[in-house]
Amino acid sequence: MAPKDPKQGGGGFFASIASTFSAVTKSVNGLVGYEGLEVINPDGGTDDVHEEASKGRWKQEDRDGYWKEMRKYVGADVTSMVTLPVLIFEPMTMIQKMAELMEYSHLLDMADECEDPYMQMVYSASFFISVYYAFQRTWKPFNPILGETYEMVNHGGITFVAEQVSHHPPMSAAHAENEHFIYDITSKVKTKFLGNSIDIYPVGRTRLTLKKSGVVLDLAPPPTKVNNLIFGRTWVDSPGDMILTNLTTGDKVILYFQPCGWFGAGRYEVDGYVYNSTEEPKILMTGKWNEAMSYQPCDTEGEPLPGTELKESWRVAKVPENDKFQYTYFAHKINSFDTAPKKLLASDSRLRPDRYALEQGDLTKAGFEKSSLEERQRAEKKNREEKGHEFTPRWFDKTDEICPTTWDDLQVYQYNGKYTEHRAAIDDSDSVEAIDVKSIEFNPWQYENLAA
16 A cells, blocks of 8 residues: 655654645735735744835845836746846855755765665665755855856765856756766756746756666756745745656655645655655655654555664754854855865856855955856857857767756756866876966856957
8 A cells, every 4th residue: 555645744654744734925915016926924923014024135225126127027937037136145156056965975875885775765865855954045146157167076085077058048067976976967947936936946857876786866856936035034945746766776765845834834844755666665754854864664554664763864964153144064165175176177166256255245346246257258158159159068068868857858968077087187197286276267268358
């Protein structure tokens, strides 16, 4: 018999399943010019709508001006069509943020060493859940410039490289590898702007290969919703299914991310099962994506086996207190040059002048540098089109493979191995000149400075 669906709530092992009521939603209809906007309070309190709407990081004049500019985009995909103020940014780019998934890479090392195929799935699923703690940050990362890269070493024996492979539509690709696993992703999102919130749909493909067993895993994550973008305190929710499929054996993990309910009921909660290839539950998994995940062997009805107990598979590491950008220690680490390899590529995200200025707290300079980079990118695009050129990524190749996803079709980019050769040549060389990496000028460009 199939186990009780966690989405249905009540009874069984998952007695703590969230209330099916949605979080308290309030309309801003009482405010002239803001008809139809909603403020959603994740705590489910009874604050007056005007009071809640005035909360958040926006000043009154900034908030009003931004809404007047943005209201024409309601219902649209705003992935790359809107210029946003640095006020809402964090000093990190999207391709840097892709590397945050690697914080708990030891879980993949454990999965690779594990003989039990179902525990392989437990550790791998816990790995993919772990990044949601970082995803709850409400600051927006910078959009990468076409050709921008990010490299990371000095963590878990991993070599990580990411590259912005397309500008329209915005797409990134990344490759990570150590002695235990190979991780590849082509990343793209679709969005729907709803006025005071935005729905984000993950149109990407993730492949994880465990080297010892050779199994290949495929990830389908849930969508994400960012609430209270302009009015109220911004917060993030990711309700829906995360599905991790073993393409080699047919085993599968289906985990349901509970939506936030009344007074925060169900917020952060994740419940589900590891299934074998005949869809029989083998291990139940439960926890909170901002705290920890646990597992326990179960029977065919999804109930815990007698004589077994819940065991923890992952717990979030200690984080800095009162960090301005809600960064973890690992986020600070990947934003620093401590994780940079020898002879860092000039196209690396750490070198972006807008990112660095924001990190130093200079919003005026950050805004100026961001506009300068965007203008240069537009000039490059115009020149490329006039010459009939097509941008060619350096470390990833565009394939003919079109991958269907729940939200849209995806053009797949494949790691071409050239970065491994590039890195090996540098690491084997005794003549690599020691330089101050901070003195390197950010340069992802294909042409000379056409905007100068």
